[in-house]
Amino acid sequence: MSAPSAEVDPILVRPRRLRVSVPMRRLVAEHRLHPADLVLPAFVREGIDAPVEISSMPGVQQHTVDSLVELARECVAAGIGGIMLFGVPEHKDARGSGADDPEGILNVATRAVVDAVGDSLVVMTDLCLDEFTDHGHCGVLAQGPDGSVVVDNDATLERYADMALAQARAGSHVLGMSGMMDGQVGFVRGVLDREGLTSVSILAYSAKYTSALYGPFREAVQSSLTGDRATYQQDPANATESVRELELDIAEGADIVMVKPAGPHLDVIAAAAAMSPVPVAAYQISGEYSQLVAAAERGWIERERSVMESVMHIRRAGAGIVLTYFALEVADVLRRDLA
Numbered sequence: 001m002s003a004p005s006a007e008v009d010p011i012l013v014r015p016r017r018l019r020v021s022v023p024m025r026r027l028v029a030e031h032r033l034h035p036a037d038l039v040l041p042a043f044v045r046e047g048i049d050a051p052v053e054i055s056s057m058p059g060v061q062q063h064t065v066d067s068l069v070e071l072a073r074e075c076v077a078a079g080i081g082g083i084m085l086f087g088v089p090e091h092k093d094a095r096g097s098g099a100d101d102p103e104g105i106l107n108v109a110t111r112a113v114v115d116a117v118g119d120s121l122v123v124m125t126d127l128c129l130d131e132f133t134d135h136g137h138c139g140v141l142a143q144g145p146d147g148s149v150v151v152d153n154d155a156t157l158e159r160y161a162d163m164a165l166a167q168a169r170a171g172s173h174v175l176g177m178s179g180m181m182d183g184q185v186g187f188v189r190g191v192l193d194r195e196g197l198t199s200v201s202i203l204a205y206s207a208k209y210t211s212a213l214y215g216p217f218r219e220a221v222q223s224s225l226t227g228d229r230a231t232y233q234q235d236p237a238n239a240t241e242s243v244r245e246l247e248l249d250i251a252e253g254a255d256i257v258m259v260k261p262a263g264p265h266l267d268v269i270a271a272a273a274a275m276s277p278v279p280v281a282a283y284q285i286s287g288e289y290s291q292l293v294a295a296a297e298r299g300w301i302e303r304e305r306s307v308m309e310s311v312m313h314i315r316r317a318g319a320g321i322v323l324t325y326f327a328l329e330v331a332d333v334l335r336r337d338l339a
Contacts, residue, residue, distance in 0.1 A: 035081065035331035035334060038311075038321075038324060040084070040324070042068060042086070043063060044065060044106065045087075047090040057290055058293050065109050068085070072113045072116060076117050082122035082173075084125070084126065084323055085125050086106070086131060093134055094134055094135065094141065099159070099162075100162040100165070100166040106125060127178065128177075129159060136226070138178070139151040139159070140155040151181075153182055157181055168192060174255075175200060175202050178208060178260075183252070185202055185253055186251075189253040203254070203281060204252075204257050208258075210233040211264070211285070216287055220286065242268045246272055247275075256281055258281040259280070260282065262282035266313060266314070269317040282319035292306055307326050307333075308330065308333060
């Protein structure tokens, strides 16, 4: 008796049978989006009495405290998992004094949002000095050995600790450590624990790349930065370095790790998901948002499908949490599709 042929009849093997209808495609889908996986970044600005449109991010606004509270309530109603708050102060100085002032805009807004939504929404706060410094860098500046101006890592950690205590006492559930200082997670975790704030989580921006796509965000927070942050943010050419940063942050006590920007670094998200014992987040940043919106406005792409596809790519790469300015839009599409 001859051995069975290794050849397969192409008539019998038809992968397209699993693509013939919407219900079939939905049934066999390997990944799904859910509103609870999404976090909406939001800006609150001091000294305004009505929301202000951000010109480079159509559809996104700088909020008053009151309108931010209403936005948070919209997130709860939509089933969104969380909201990430960024403060835009009226006055800035070299040390970012407004960042840890209990009456500073971010801390006031955090209290208002937490008072309004309680535990119905995870309230996250950006723990970085760049929005509050008059030089726009993420830390305290000092003079280097060669006379150049550098960010003083250890002096910055002290400021981060002050910010962490202020944000935690304002009610923040998760502190988003985005400054990319060495040892920041362990330093802040130690301070929080010594102060009895053990239930406050840390979201570490472990793989945060220097990128040209931050431009619209800098308008949103009215950044004072000139130049870039390449001496402390990661080089887009490197991926192995990101795994090292992830390992360090996890060892220091990070509760969640994050990759930013998301779209250009899907490979890094996948690497993080493969090695991380804690949840992995990814941030679809302002420039990613603005590119999609601008192309859709010109009729070059279909907005809804492009948005949903872009977020699904991030989810499929391995991110369990996606920060995106499209969060409410995505949640609305998901709700409509299930209706």
